[in-house]
Amino acid sequence: MGGPTPAVDPTRGRIEVRGLTKRFGRFTAVDHLDLDVVPGRITGFLGPNGAGKTTTLRMLLGLIRPTAGTATIEGRRYHDIPNPLTVVGSALEATNFHPGRSGRNHLRVLADAAGIDRRRVDEMLELVGIPAAASKRAGGYSMGMRQRLGLAGALLGDPRVIILDEPANGLDPDGIRWLRGFLRHLASEGRTLLISSHLLSEVEQTVDDVVIIANGKRVAQGTVDELRGDPTAFVRTSDPDRLASTLAGRGLSVARRDGGLRVTTNDLAMVGDLAHAADIAIHELRSEKTHLEELYFTLTDQDQYRNRNLGDAEGTGPGGPVDRELGQLPPPTGRPVERPQPPDPDGASGETGRDGTTVGDSAPTRTARQENGS
Numbered sequence: 001m002g003g004p005t006p007a008v009d010p011t012r013g014r015i016e017v018r019g020l021t022k023r024f025g026r027f028t029a030v031d032h033l034d035l036d037v038v039p040g041r042i043t044g045f046l047g048p049n050g051a052g053k054t055t056t057l058r059m060l061l062g063l064i065r066p067t068a069g070t071a072t073i074e075g076r077r078y079h080d081i082p083n084p085l086t087v088v089g090s091a092l093e094a095t096n097f098h099p100g101r102s103g104r105n106h107l108r109v110l111a112d113a114a115g116i117d118r119r120r121v122d123e124m125l126e127l128v129g130i131p132a133a134a135s136k137r138a139g140g141y142s143m144g145m146r147q148r149l150g151l152a153g154a155l156l157g158d159p160r161v162i163i164l165d166e167p168a169n170g171l172d173p174d175g176i177r178w179l180r181g182f183l184r185h186l187a188s189e190g191r192t193l194l195i196s197s198h199l200l201s202e203v204e205q206t207v208d209d210v211v212i213i214a215n216g217k218r219v220a221q222g223t224v225d226e227l228r229g230d231p232t233a234f235v236r237t238s239d240p241d242r243l244a245s246t247l248a249g250r251g252l253s254v255a256r257r258d259g260g261l262r263v264t265t266n267d268l269a270m271v272g273d274l275a276h277a278a279d280i281a282i283h284e285l286r287s288e289k290t291h292l293e294e295l296y297f298t299l300t301d302q303d304q305y306r307n308r309n310l311g312d313a314e315g316t317g318p319g320g321p322v323d324r325e326l327g328q329l330p331p332p333t334g335r336p337v338e339r340p341q342p343p344d345p346d347g348a349s350g351e352t353g354r355d356g357t358t359v360g361d362s363a364p365t366r367t368a369r370q371e372n373g374s
């Protein structure tokens, strides 16, 4: 018989945000936000420009004070974490370097301040792929090199939790591919990764979980697979009735839409072959956007979800009549979309959707994955 199992700290590697709110004057940048980030996974924090992502990350990292609510890492506020660089590493702005200082010196300053062995500096420069740039002035770095230097700084203290603001910004396609593999490796070591982006396409292939915010409010949270929903194809044909029954006869789910058929499959070739075999002409055949793409497109395409500080006739910037309600999102084709609810002081009104994603903005966030205990 073994000895007693060592107690597992349930907060280890976890980020927890509850009711987080930040007002700048009368402008509400972050509005009763709840989110959970768990170890061993990459969580994408997505939202259009001005949605409140950086403001949220700054509150998590103790750089600005919340107006209300809490943001904790491993159960503590940033300022209460002893030697925080060894618990949480972050890179908020790729331009935040002394331009005259070399990359190596920049990291040495950070290492010395946190009591981290200087040997880590060259190891990290090597790890992020810029050892040759170590002695060059950071002011002369390309955006991609700055991103890598920021990443090296975030990893100096060998942290369990890593928070990166728009880490793919300025990277070329090779750089993005490299970043993807690098972040995946960090997650496979059991680390917790929270990365923000305003571009779904940039992170969709990289992340496991997604939290989407707009106008400071959470719009959706779940795994990428949950939020993508089932893949669907759209087909227009000379004989929709006959094609519908042919496809349904093969066990596919078929619905009429926009003069064509919507089929639950990602196998376009099969749809084409079945139509051909039944001698039915196809006029159009394409994959449809996933639910996640549709949702994100709506958020980035409509004025009401875009940066309220960009200014309009109503004066929705700081001091203006803001706190506009998030409008109705498009029908979510039966899949989970959280609709912002009025703040619930008890945080008790949320309920878990059919597939485990949460419904209700003030609900403690639970995902299908967490419910399954994995």
Ligand SMILES: Nc1ncnc2c1ncn2[C@@H]1O[C@H](COP(=O)(O)OP(=O)(O)OP(=O)(O)O)[C@@H](O)[C@H]1O
Pocket: 024, 027, 029, 047, 048, 049, 050, 051, 052, 053, 054, 055, 056, 197, 198, 307, 308, 309, 310, 318
């Ligand atoms: N110190 C501040 N004073 C006033 N308004 C601010 C301040 N900081 C941020 N804001 C406003 O709060 C809103 C959210 O900004 P934030 O930078 O958090 O958005 P974001 O989601 O990170 O956007 P982006 O993708 O453009 O970086 C914006 O409208 C921004 O202009």
